[in-house]
Amino acid sequence: MSSFFSSQRWVRVALALLMGGLPFGAIACSGQSQTEKQLAKEAQNFEKENFDTDLTFAFVTLEEFDQKGRLWWKVKAKEATYSKDKKNAQIKDPKGEFFQDGKAVLKVSAQSGEVQQDGQRIFLRGNILATDLRDGLVIKANELEWRPKEDLILVRNNVTGTRQKIVATAKNGKYLTRARRLDLEGSVIAASKDPSFQVTTDRLAWLVEKQKLVGDRPLQMQRYEDKTVTDRATADSGEMDIKAETLTLKQSAQLNIADPPILVTGNQIIWKIKDRKIASNQPITFFNSKDKVTLTGNQGDLDLVTRDLNLVGNVNGGGGSRQSSLQSDRLKWNMTSQAFEADGNVIYRQAKPPLSLSGPKASGTLKDQQVVVSGGRVVTQFVP
Numbered sequence: 222m223s224s225f226f227s228s229q230r231w232v233r234v235a236l237a238l239l240m241g242g243l244p245f246g247a248i249a250c251s252g253q254s255q256t257e258k259q260l261a262k263e264a265q266n267f268e269k270e271n272f273d274t275d276l277t278f279a280f281v282t283l284e285e286f287d288q289k290g291r292l293w294w295k296v297k298a299k300e301a302t303y304s305k306d307k308k309n310a311q312i313k314d315p316k317g318e319f320f321q322d323g324k325a326v327l328k329v330s331a332q333s334g335e336v337q338q339d340g341q342r343i344f345l346r347g348n349i350l351a352t353d354l355r356d357g358l359v360i361k362a363n364e365l366e367w368r369p370k371e372d373l374i375l376v377r378n379n380v381t382g383t384r385q386k387i388v389a390t391a392k393n394g395k396y397l398t399r400a401r402r403l404d405l406e407g408s409v410i411a412a413s414k415d416p417s418f419q420v421t422t423d424r425l426a427w428l429v430e431k432q433k434l435v436g437d438r439p440l441q442m443q444r445y446e447d448k449t450v451t452d453r454a455t456a457d458s459g460e461m462d463i464k465a466e467t468l469t470l471k472q473s474a475q476l477n478i479a480d481p482p483i484l485v486t487g488n489q490i491i492w493k494i495k496d497r498k499i500a501s502n503q504p505i506t507f508f509n510s511k512d513k514v515t516l517t518g519n520q521g522d523l524d525l526v527t528r529d530l531n532l533v534g535n536v537n538g539g540g541g542s543r544q545s546s547l548q549s550d551r552l553k554w555n556m557t558s559q560a561f562e563a564d565g566n567v568i569y570r571q572a573k574p575p576l577s578l579s580g581p582k583a584s585g586t587l588k589d590q591q592v593v594v595s596g597g598r599v600v601t602q603f604v605p
Contacts, residue, residue, distance in 0.1 A: 276303040283310065283317075285340030285369075291323035293369040294343065296336075310336045315345060318354075319367055319374075319398070326398055327374070328352045331365065343367040349376065351396075358384045358403070358429050360396060372399040380405065382427060386413050387434075387463060389427060403427040416466060416494050417445040420459075434461035442468060444494065451479045454492065466495040481528060481556050484508045497525040505532075509556055514540040514587070516554060528556040536563070538587075544572040545587045560586050567594060 277300065284295040296317030303310045315334045319327040332347030345365040351374065352359050363378035374396040382389045382403050392407030405411075405425045411434055412419045422440035427433075437458050444452040457472035469491050470476065476485040476492060476499065487505035492498075500522035507516045507523065507530060519534030532538075532552045538561075539546035550565025563569075567583040569592050570576070581596035 276305075276307075277301070281312075283312070283336060283340075287369070289323075292320040292325075293340065294319045294367065296329075296334075296343070298334075308337070312336065319369065321372060321398055325354055328354060329365070329367075341368070341370060351376075353398075353401070353429070356384065356401070356429055358382060358401075360394075360403070362394075373397060384429060386415055387427075388412050389425065389434075391425070401428070401430045403429060411461075413463070417448075418494065419443050419445070420461065432463040434463065436460070442470075453477045454490075456490075466493065468492045468494060478525065481525070482510045483523075483556070484510065485523070499523045499525065504535075512540070512556075512559065514538065514559070516552070518552065523556075530554040530556060546570045547583070547587065549583070558586065560584075569594065 279300050280297075281301045282295065282297050283301065285293045287293050294317060296312065296315045298312035298315045300313040301310050302312075312334045314332065316330045317328075318325040319329060329345065329349070329351045331345035331349050334343060334345040336343050343366070345367075347363060349362040349365045350359070351361075351365065359382070360374075360376055361381040361383075362376040364376065366375040366377075367373075368375070375394075376396065377393045380391050380394040382394070382405070389403070389405055389409065389411040391405035391409040394403060394405040396403045403426070405427065407423065409422050409425045410419060411421075411425060411427075420434065420436070420440055420442045422436045423438045424436065425440075426435040426437075428435065439457050440455070440459050442454040442459070443450050454468065454470055454474070454476045456470035456474040459471055459474075460469045461467070462469075469489065471489055474485075474487055474490045476490050477483075478485070478499075485499055485505065485507055487501050487503055489501050489503045490505065491500045493500075502520045504517065504519055505521050507521070508514070509516075516530065516532060516536070516538040518532030518536045521530065521532040523530045530553070532554070534550065536549045536552045537547070538552065538554070546569070547561070547563060548566070548568040549563035551563065553562045555561070561584065563583040565581065567578075567580055569578040569583055571592075578592060578594045580594035583592055583594045585592035
């Protein structure tokens, strides 16, 4: 008899041997199709051929150890039925713990399951509930596979991960217990209540210990106030710092802010959601849809509370009802008053009346075309 069944480390029998248990899949609905009936029949034949109902035990504890004699996993079940070769066991109402380096890291429960390959793989099915005992991450699914040698849990068929204010759902996923990383794939939605936002994508990595969400696929993000969408963002990839409440959008990034009405574009945009600040150390463009003003620079930042914008490097601005334009090395701009201060190689142009000004510094308001150029040699040119 193999070690799977005979070894004390594998199974402790708490109650008497059950004789003549019901075969798996013996009950079927009367409305089954021929195909479903055939599949049920094949499953029943498989159980008869591979599992021995004379080897069925009630209220058992199954456990397995690693090569150093430390617990790998420990599962209690209402019933366990062993295969004829004693290498596999089917279990009902399993509840137990998964271990890592001899310490319990996850608490699990399910409706049914199967232990395979002398305890090296465990399958759980139906109402899966797995809780990480280290940080409280809760994973729900309909199927779970535990591979203790790989420190890996595979979860399938409608996965939900919950921790503190974050709830993430997907079709499938995997949890790397040592790295404490939950990888989600297929119709992924990650949401937070405070601040209220939602990220949707096709694949997302949740770095639980580092409190980060990382997406390497196109993603969309929406921010809510009282269940109303206020801001939207898209990018080819991105990263969310949950603790700092900061979203970093990468490659073809767009951020559409409702108040003030601004569209921000660039290859990297850092959005501090809680502080209501936007920044980038790469070329960035701000477009105010209300005033029809576009401002660009090699890097910049915007405070959405004070409406103050700072741009540095190759600054260009223009638009508005009078089609004014401004170039400089640095620019400070208020999006409410349109008052500005420009510094370094300033060039100001306006269409009506045609005028061009240049100098070291400039200040004024573009909407009123009141501009003062100062700080050294100033050149004024009237265009006929």
